[in-house]
Amino acid sequence: MLLTDAFIEYLRYERNYSAGTVAYYKADIQELQDFIEEKVGDLTPSEVDAELIREWVISLMDKGLLASTINRKLSSLRSYYKFLLRKGEVDSDPLRRVVAPKKKKALPVFLKESDMDRVLDDTDFGEGFKGCRDRLVIEMFYVTGMRLAELIGLDDGDVDFSLSQIKVTGKRNKQRLIPFGEELKVMMSEYVNKRNEVAPVRSNAFFIRENGERLSRSFVTNLVKRTLSKVVAIKKRSPHVLRHTFATTMLNHDAKLVAIKELLGHSSLAATQVYTHNSVEKMLKIFKQAHPRA
Numbered sequence: 001m002l003l004t005d006a007f008i009e010y011l012r013y014e015r016n017y018s019a020g021t022v023a024y025y026k027a028d029i030q031e032l033q034d035f036i037e038e039k040v041g042d043l044t045p046s047e048v049d050a051e052l053i054r055e056w057v058i059s060l061m062d063k064g065l066l067a068s069t070i071n072r073k074l075s076s077l078r079s080y081y082k083f084l085l086r087k088g089e090v091d092s093d094p095l096r097r098v099v100a101p102k103k104k105k106a107l108p109v110f111l112k113e114s115d116m117d118r119v120l121d122d123t124d125f126g127e128g129f130k131g132c133r134d135r136l137v138i139e140m141f142y143v144t145g146m147r148l149a150e151l152i153g154l155d156d157g158d159v160d161f162s163l164s165q166i167k168v169t170g171k172r173n174k175q176r177l178i179p180f181g182e183e184l185k186v187m188m189s190e191y192v193n194k195r196n197e198v199a200p201v202r203s204n205a206f207f208i209r210e211n212g213e214r215l216s217r218s219f220v221t222n223l224v225k226r227t228l229s230k231v232v233a234i235k236k237r238s239p240h241v242l243r244h245t246f247a248t249t250m251l252n253h254d255a256k257l258v259a260i261k262e263l264l265g266h267s268s269l270a271a272t273q274v275y276t277h278n279s280v281e282k283m284l285k286i287f288k289q290a291h292p293r294a
Helices: 005-014 019-039 050-062 067-087 113-122 128-144 148-152 182-198 217-229 239-252 257-264 269-290
Strands: 165-169 175-179
Touching (some): 005 067, 050 067, 113 239, 128 148, 148 239, 239 257
16 A cells, blocks of 8 residues: 555645645555556555556556656655655655656747738738838848847848848857848838938937837837737747747748758757757648548
């Protein structure tokens, strides 16, 4: 019999855990006990070994439980065995030789190309300087893949119209060059002309407010969130979503992973490879929907 009243009392009165938390601990230990009884019969805590617990973990994974849920259950058992060790009821903790399952890393959220077309072509950004600037901010994120801090940190001297490239200062002050095409060049030129009329006296920032000051993180974040909300219903609507969209779009159009890595300013290829999972998942989804034998 695994569950001891002494451990439950310890959680309630010494650790001062809530009734709900105590119930979780009790249920987790009971669940392991039920598994053991079905597998080999009734065992004392000292008779339970790491191999048996590993089998239990595998059975939980087979049931489709998330890694986070399984890890919480293992945490309950670790607390239980630490308690038993302090009381001298067991000589060793079998959990020390059990490796918890790794949590599945969330894939980057991105927009489909058709959604981005709607964002850029169908959204009314308004007239004049503000509308021109706001549209350019969205376009810049999507076309260059730069980070939020990189965009608001751009100075006039970083944009080279003659060479059609932008000098970006990324993490740890690492600099890289991002090329841009004729369409973005025309948009930036139009913005600069309107900006210079509205704010003849200004900071050296490329993107500014009407008062000449550099855009803030919150201003740009709210702009992106507000714009994307008009078109898509995804939960995450941050500037980083547009960066993910840039990378995924490049990959879907056969750009080399190494080239995407350089454009994004990643220090290692491993950080860029996460976008390949997006494409693979997309292909699998299409396959399952379209193939008669899927």
